[in-house]
Amino acid sequence: MSGYYFALACCIGLVFFLVVLLRRQRMREKYALMWIVVSVTVCILGAFPGVVGDIARTVGVETPSNLLFALALLVLLGVSIQLSVEITELEEESRTLTEEVALLRYDVEQLAAVMVPHPGDGE
Protein backbone atom coordinates (compact mmCIF):
# COMPACT_ATOMS: atom_id res chain seq x y z
CA MET A 1 0.00 0.00 0.00
CA SER A 2 2.94 2.32 0.65
CA GLY A 3 3.62 2.57 -3.11
CA TYR A 4 0.41 4.56 -3.47
CA TYR A 5 1.50 7.07 -0.87
CA PHE A 6 4.76 7.48 -2.78
CA ALA A 7 2.83 8.12 -6.02
CA LEU A 8 0.50 10.51 -4.23
CA ALA A 9 3.47 12.42 -2.80
CA CYS A 10 5.05 12.67 -6.26
CA CYS A 11 1.85 14.06 -7.75
CA ILE A 12 1.34 16.63 -5.05
CA GLY A 13 4.95 17.69 -5.57
CA LEU A 14 4.33 17.96 -9.32
CA VAL A 15 1.20 20.09 -8.90
CA PHE A 16 3.12 22.34 -6.52
CA PHE A 17 5.99 22.66 -9.05
CA LEU A 18 3.56 23.54 -11.87
CA VAL A 19 1.88 26.21 -9.74
CA VAL A 20 5.31 27.68 -8.97
CA LEU A 21 6.17 27.74 -12.72
CA LEU A 22 2.84 29.41 -13.48
CA ARG A 23 3.25 32.03 -10.74
CA ARG A 24 6.73 32.91 -12.04
CA GLN A 25 5.36 33.09 -15.60
CA ARG A 26 7.77 30.41 -16.77
CA MET A 27 4.89 28.49 -18.34
CA ARG A 28 1.68 29.68 -19.93
CA GLU A 29 -1.70 28.53 -18.64
CA LYS A 30 -2.68 26.74 -21.84
CA TYR A 31 0.22 24.29 -21.42
CA ALA A 32 0.08 24.00 -17.65
CA LEU A 33 -3.63 23.29 -17.56
CA MET A 34 -3.23 19.90 -19.19
CA TRP A 35 -0.44 18.89 -16.83
CA ILE A 36 -2.44 19.99 -13.80
CA VAL A 37 -5.45 17.95 -14.99
CA VAL A 38 -3.16 14.93 -15.40
CA SER A 39 -1.57 15.43 -11.98
CA VAL A 40 -4.87 15.89 -10.18
CA THR A 41 -6.26 12.77 -11.87
CA VAL A 42 -3.22 10.77 -10.77
CA CYS A 43 -3.57 12.21 -7.26
CA ILE A 44 -7.18 11.00 -7.10
CA LEU A 45 -6.17 7.57 -8.39
CA GLY A 46 -3.35 7.48 -5.86
CA ALA A 47 -5.69 8.39 -3.03
CA PHE A 48 -8.38 5.90 -4.08
CA PRO A 49 -6.53 2.96 -5.67
CA GLY A 50 -9.72 0.90 -5.86
CA VAL A 51 -11.01 3.21 -8.58
CA VAL A 52 -8.37 1.97 -11.05
CA GLY A 53 -9.36 -1.63 -10.44
CA ASP A 54 -13.03 -0.80 -11.04
CA ILE A 55 -12.28 1.05 -14.29
CA ALA A 56 -9.97 -1.76 -15.44
CA ARG A 57 -12.72 -4.35 -14.91
CA THR A 58 -15.23 -2.13 -16.73
CA VAL A 59 -13.07 -1.67 -19.86
CA GLY A 60 -11.81 -5.27 -19.74
CA VAL A 61 -8.13 -4.77 -18.84
CA GLU A 62 -6.94 -7.62 -16.59
CA THR A 63 -4.17 -5.86 -14.66
CA PRO A 64 -5.09 -2.37 -13.39
CA SER A 65 -1.46 -1.19 -13.70
CA ASN A 66 -1.52 -1.94 -17.44
CA LEU A 67 -4.53 0.32 -17.79
CA LEU A 68 -2.54 3.08 -16.10
CA PHE A 69 0.44 2.52 -18.40
CA ALA A 70 -1.76 2.57 -21.50
CA LEU A 71 -3.51 5.75 -20.39
CA ALA A 72 -0.17 7.38 -19.51
CA LEU A 73 1.18 6.57 -22.99
CA LEU A 74 -1.92 8.03 -24.62
CA VAL A 75 -1.69 11.21 -22.57
CA LEU A 76 2.02 11.63 -23.38
CA LEU A 77 1.32 11.00 -27.07
CA GLY A 78 -1.37 13.65 -27.03
CA VAL A 79 0.93 16.13 -25.32
CA SER A 80 3.74 15.50 -27.85
CA ILE A 81 1.39 16.02 -30.77
CA GLN A 82 0.07 19.21 -29.24
CA LEU A 83 3.62 20.48 -28.77
CA SER A 84 4.47 19.64 -32.42
CA VAL A 85 1.46 21.67 -33.53
CA GLU A 86 2.52 24.58 -31.35
CA ILE A 87 6.10 24.41 -32.72
CA THR A 88 4.78 24.46 -36.27
CA GLU A 89 2.80 27.59 -35.47
CA LEU A 90 5.87 29.16 -33.88
CA GLU A 91 8.00 28.33 -36.93
CA GLU A 92 5.47 29.95 -39.23
CA GLU A 93 5.38 33.00 -36.97
CA SER A 94 9.17 33.30 -36.86
CA ARG A 95 9.29 32.81 -40.64
CA THR A 96 6.87 35.69 -41.14
CA LEU A 97 8.84 37.84 -38.68
CA THR A 98 12.11 36.99 -40.44
CA GLU A 99 10.63 38.10 -43.77
CA GLU A 100 9.30 41.26 -42.21
CA VAL A 101 12.64 42.08 -40.55
CA ALA A 102 14.44 41.60 -43.88
CA LEU A 103 11.95 43.81 -45.73
CA LEU A 104 12.19 46.51 -43.04
CA ARG A 105 15.99 46.29 -43.03
CA TYR A 106 15.89 46.87 -46.78
CA ASP A 107 13.67 49.93 -46.35
CA VAL A 108 15.94 51.32 -43.63
CA GLU A 109 19.01 50.90 -45.85
CA GLN A 110 17.22 52.64 -48.72
CA LEU A 111 16.21 55.53 -46.46
CA ALA A 112 19.66 55.80 -44.91
CA ALA A 113 21.21 55.98 -48.36
CA VAL A 114 19.14 59.01 -49.41
CA MET A 115 19.41 60.85 -46.07
CA VAL A 116 21.85 63.74 -46.06
CA PRO A 117 24.07 63.51 -42.98
CA HIS A 118 23.70 66.43 -40.54
CA PRO A 119 26.69 68.63 -39.87
CA GLY A 120 28.15 67.80 -36.49
CA ASP A 121 26.96 64.17 -36.63
CA GLY A 122 30.53 62.95 -36.74
CA GLU A 123 32.40 61.42 -39.64
Place this chain on the structure above:
Amino acid sequence: MTVAGGTQVLVILPAWNEEEALPGVLDELHAALPDADFLVVNDGSTDRTATVARRGRTKVLDLPLNLGVGGAMRAGYKFAARAGYDVAIQLDADGQHDPADVEQIVAALQTEGANVVIGARFAGEGVYKVRGPRRWAMRVLSSTLSLVTKTRLTDTTSGFKACDRRAIAVFAADYPAEYLGDTIEALVIASRAGLVVRQVPVHMRPRAGGTASHNPFKAALFLSQAVFALAIALSRPRRAAEGVTL
Protein backbone atom coordinates in the same frame (compact mmCIF):
# COMPACT_ATOMS: atom_id res chain seq x y z
CA MET B 1 13.09 43.74 -70.51
CA THR B 2 12.18 43.99 -74.13
CA VAL B 3 9.12 41.79 -73.88
CA ALA B 4 6.55 44.53 -73.55
CA GLY B 5 7.01 48.24 -73.05
CA GLY B 6 7.33 49.15 -69.37
CA THR B 7 7.20 45.64 -67.96
CA GLN B 8 8.91 45.71 -64.58
CA VAL B 9 10.93 42.54 -64.13
CA LEU B 10 12.51 41.40 -60.88
CA VAL B 11 14.99 38.52 -60.89
CA ILE B 12 15.03 36.80 -57.50
CA LEU B 13 18.08 34.76 -56.47
CA PRO B 14 17.82 32.89 -53.18
CA ALA B 15 21.40 32.53 -51.92
CA TRP B 16 22.73 30.55 -49.00
CA ASN B 17 26.52 30.63 -48.59
CA GLU B 18 27.12 31.43 -52.25
CA GLU B 19 29.90 34.00 -51.86
CA GLU B 20 32.11 32.24 -54.42
CA ALA B 21 29.70 31.82 -57.31
CA LEU B 22 27.44 34.82 -56.72
CA PRO B 23 29.57 37.74 -58.05
CA GLY B 24 30.17 35.97 -61.36
CA VAL B 25 26.51 35.01 -61.72
CA LEU B 26 25.39 38.56 -60.92
CA ASP B 27 27.83 40.13 -63.40
CA GLU B 28 26.62 37.78 -66.11
CA LEU B 29 22.96 38.48 -65.31
CA HIS B 30 23.50 42.26 -65.25
CA ALA B 31 25.13 42.06 -68.66
CA ALA B 32 22.46 39.76 -70.12
CA LEU B 33 19.45 41.58 -68.67
CA PRO B 34 20.17 45.31 -68.69
CA ASP B 35 16.58 46.36 -67.91
CA ALA B 36 15.72 43.96 -65.11
CA ASP B 37 16.06 44.54 -61.37
CA PHE B 38 17.86 41.96 -59.25
CA LEU B 39 17.06 40.83 -55.74
CA VAL B 40 19.41 38.54 -53.86
CA VAL B 41 17.68 37.00 -50.86
CA ASN B 42 20.50 36.18 -48.48
CA ASP B 43 19.09 33.20 -46.60
CA GLY B 44 20.94 33.63 -43.31
CA SER B 45 24.34 32.87 -44.81
CA THR B 46 27.31 32.41 -42.53
CA ASP B 47 29.75 33.65 -45.17
CA ARG B 48 30.01 37.01 -46.98
CA THR B 49 27.11 36.36 -49.37
CA ALA B 50 25.27 39.57 -48.40
CA THR B 51 28.43 41.67 -48.88
CA VAL B 52 29.39 40.26 -52.27
CA ALA B 53 25.76 40.55 -53.43
CA ARG B 54 25.86 44.35 -53.09
CA ARG B 55 27.26 45.06 -56.52
CA GLY B 56 25.84 46.82 -59.55
CA ARG B 57 22.12 47.45 -59.21
CA THR B 58 21.44 44.41 -57.05
CA LYS B 59 18.98 44.80 -54.19
CA VAL B 60 19.69 42.65 -51.16
CA LEU B 61 17.09 41.21 -48.81
CA ASP B 62 19.04 40.06 -45.79
CA LEU B 63 17.17 37.37 -43.81
CA PRO B 64 18.46 37.20 -40.22
CA LEU B 65 17.69 33.44 -40.06
CA ASN B 66 18.12 30.56 -42.49
CA LEU B 67 14.65 29.68 -43.77
CA GLY B 68 15.52 27.35 -46.66
CA VAL B 69 14.96 28.01 -50.36
CA GLY B 70 11.17 28.09 -49.99
CA GLY B 71 11.36 30.57 -47.13
CA ALA B 72 13.76 32.80 -49.03
CA MET B 73 11.49 32.68 -52.08
CA ARG B 74 8.37 33.71 -50.18
CA ALA B 75 10.32 36.67 -48.81
CA GLY B 76 11.37 37.47 -52.37
CA TYR B 77 7.79 37.23 -53.69
CA LYS B 78 6.60 39.46 -50.82
CA PHE B 79 9.19 42.01 -51.86
CA ALA B 80 8.06 41.75 -55.51
CA ALA B 81 4.39 42.07 -54.55
CA ARG B 82 4.91 45.11 -52.31
CA ALA B 83 7.14 46.85 -54.84
CA GLY B 84 4.56 46.14 -57.55
CA TYR B 85 6.65 44.22 -60.08
CA ASP B 86 4.87 42.79 -63.14
CA VAL B 87 7.07 39.72 -63.49
CA ALA B 88 9.25 37.87 -60.99
CA ILE B 89 11.83 35.37 -62.16
CA GLN B 90 13.35 32.83 -59.84
CA LEU B 91 16.91 31.70 -60.57
CA ASP B 92 19.46 29.59 -58.72
CA ALA B 93 22.42 31.59 -57.45
CA ASP B 94 24.91 28.83 -58.31
CA GLY B 95 24.94 29.67 -62.01
CA GLN B 96 23.17 26.55 -63.31
CA HIS B 97 20.54 28.61 -65.09
CA ASP B 98 21.56 30.43 -68.25
CA PRO B 99 20.49 34.10 -68.27
CA ALA B 100 20.07 33.79 -72.02
CA ASP B 101 16.92 31.72 -71.36
CA VAL B 102 15.27 34.38 -69.20
CA GLU B 103 13.85 36.38 -72.07
CA GLN B 104 12.28 33.28 -73.61
CA ILE B 105 10.65 32.29 -70.30
CA VAL B 106 9.24 35.77 -69.72
CA ALA B 107 7.97 35.89 -73.29
CA ALA B 108 6.16 32.59 -72.71
CA LEU B 109 4.07 34.25 -69.96
CA GLN B 110 2.36 36.24 -72.71
CA THR B 111 2.49 33.91 -75.69
CA GLU B 112 1.25 30.91 -73.70
CA GLY B 113 -1.19 32.97 -71.62
CA ALA B 114 0.43 31.55 -68.50
CA ASN B 115 0.75 32.85 -64.94
CA VAL B 116 3.71 30.60 -64.12
CA VAL B 117 6.32 29.41 -66.63
CA ILE B 118 8.86 26.76 -65.66
CA GLY B 119 12.23 26.55 -67.35
CA ALA B 120 12.47 22.79 -67.76
CA ARG B 121 15.49 20.57 -68.24
CA PHE B 122 15.08 17.34 -70.26
CA ALA B 123 12.56 19.05 -72.48
CA GLY B 124 14.73 18.44 -75.51
CA GLU B 125 17.40 21.00 -74.69
CA GLY B 126 20.83 20.55 -73.19
CA VAL B 127 22.71 17.62 -71.80
CA TYR B 128 21.39 17.45 -68.24
CA LYS B 129 21.10 13.76 -67.31
CA VAL B 130 19.80 12.02 -64.22
CA ARG B 131 19.71 8.24 -63.77
CA GLY B 132 18.26 5.55 -61.54
CA PRO B 133 15.74 6.10 -58.75
CA ARG B 134 16.04 9.87 -58.96
CA ARG B 135 14.94 9.74 -62.59
CA TRP B 136 11.99 7.46 -61.77
CA ALA B 137 10.99 9.79 -58.96
CA MET B 138 11.05 12.72 -61.32
CA ARG B 139 8.93 10.76 -63.82
CA VAL B 140 6.30 9.95 -61.17
CA LEU B 141 6.24 13.58 -60.07
CA SER B 142 6.05 14.88 -63.63
CA SER B 143 3.15 12.69 -64.65
CA THR B 144 1.17 13.42 -61.48
CA LEU B 145 1.78 17.16 -61.60
CA SER B 146 0.99 17.20 -65.31
CA LEU B 147 -2.48 15.92 -64.40
CA VAL B 148 -2.86 18.44 -61.57
CA THR B 149 -1.80 21.42 -63.66
CA LYS B 150 -3.51 20.11 -66.83
CA THR B 151 -0.39 20.61 -68.96
CA ARG B 152 2.61 18.49 -69.89
CA LEU B 153 5.40 19.06 -67.39
CA THR B 154 8.69 17.19 -67.59
CA ASP B 155 10.79 18.89 -64.91
CA THR B 156 8.82 19.69 -61.80
CA THR B 157 11.80 20.25 -59.50
CA SER B 158 13.27 23.05 -61.58
CA GLY B 159 14.16 26.19 -59.65
CA PHE B 160 13.86 28.32 -62.79
CA LYS B 161 10.44 29.98 -62.91
CA ALA B 162 8.75 33.14 -64.09
CA CYS B 163 5.59 34.48 -62.42
CA ASP B 164 3.17 37.21 -63.38
CA ARG B 165 1.39 39.55 -60.95
CA ARG B 166 -1.32 37.05 -60.00
CA ALA B 167 1.22 34.33 -59.32
CA ILE B 168 3.41 36.75 -57.33
CA ALA B 169 0.43 37.59 -55.11
CA VAL B 170 -0.35 33.89 -54.55
CA PHE B 171 3.28 32.95 -53.79
CA ALA B 172 3.83 35.99 -51.56
CA ALA B 173 1.07 34.70 -49.29
CA ASP B 174 1.69 30.99 -49.54
CA TYR B 175 4.98 29.44 -50.56
CA PRO B 176 6.08 26.23 -48.84
CA ALA B 177 9.25 26.33 -46.76
CA GLU B 178 9.60 22.56 -46.59
CA TYR B 179 12.32 20.72 -48.53
CA LEU B 180 10.96 19.96 -52.04
CA GLY B 181 7.80 21.87 -51.12
CA ASP B 182 9.29 24.90 -52.80
CA THR B 183 9.10 23.22 -56.18
CA ILE B 184 6.48 20.45 -56.05
CA GLU B 185 3.97 21.91 -53.63
CA ALA B 186 4.34 25.37 -55.13
CA LEU B 187 2.98 23.98 -58.42
CA VAL B 188 0.03 22.41 -56.61
CA ILE B 189 -0.67 25.73 -54.85
CA ALA B 190 -0.47 27.54 -58.18
CA SER B 191 -2.85 25.25 -60.01
CA ARG B 192 -5.32 25.24 -57.11
CA ALA B 193 -5.30 29.02 -57.11
CA GLY B 194 -6.45 28.80 -60.72
CA LEU B 195 -3.12 29.86 -62.21
CA VAL B 196 -2.07 28.60 -65.63
CA VAL B 197 1.25 26.73 -65.51
CA ARG B 198 3.36 26.11 -68.63
CA GLN B 199 6.90 25.00 -69.27
CA VAL B 200 9.52 25.97 -71.81
CA PRO B 201 12.68 23.95 -72.50
CA VAL B 202 15.97 25.40 -71.27
CA HIS B 203 19.43 23.98 -71.15
CA MET B 204 21.12 23.52 -67.84
CA ARG B 205 24.77 24.25 -67.18
CA PRO B 206 27.05 22.51 -64.73
CA ARG B 207 27.15 24.02 -61.25
CA ALA B 208 29.61 26.86 -60.76
CA GLY B 209 30.61 25.47 -57.36
CA GLY B 210 30.04 22.29 -55.34
CA THR B 211 28.86 18.90 -56.59
CA ALA B 212 25.47 17.20 -56.72
CA SER B 213 25.35 13.90 -54.87
CA HIS B 214 24.76 10.58 -56.62
CA ASN B 215 24.25 8.46 -53.55
CA PRO B 216 21.58 5.72 -53.93
CA PHE B 217 20.43 6.16 -50.34
CA LYS B 218 19.94 9.87 -50.89
CA ALA B 219 18.10 9.12 -54.12
CA ALA B 220 15.69 6.83 -52.29
CA LEU B 221 15.21 9.46 -49.61
CA PHE B 222 14.54 12.03 -52.31
CA LEU B 223 11.91 9.76 -53.88
CA SER B 224 10.04 9.17 -50.63
CA GLN B 225 10.22 12.80 -49.58
CA ALA B 226 9.00 13.94 -52.97
CA VAL B 227 6.08 11.51 -53.10
CA PHE B 228 5.16 12.37 -49.50
CA ALA B 229 5.31 16.12 -50.20
CA LEU B 230 3.14 15.65 -53.27
CA ALA B 231 0.58 13.45 -51.51
CA ILE B 232 0.22 15.90 -48.62
CA ALA B 233 -0.02 18.88 -50.95
CA LEU B 234 -2.77 17.21 -52.97
CA SER B 235 -4.76 16.16 -49.91
CA ARG B 236 -4.59 19.60 -48.30
CA PRO B 237 -7.92 21.44 -48.02
CA ARG B 238 -8.35 24.17 -50.57
CA ARG B 239 -7.91 27.72 -49.36
CA ALA B 240 -9.43 30.80 -50.89
CA ALA B 241 -6.75 31.97 -53.30
CA GLU B 242 -8.02 35.46 -54.00
CA GLY B 243 -8.14 38.29 -51.54
CA VAL B 244 -5.04 37.28 -49.63
CA THR B 245 -3.46 39.97 -47.50
CA LEU B 246 0.24 40.58 -47.72
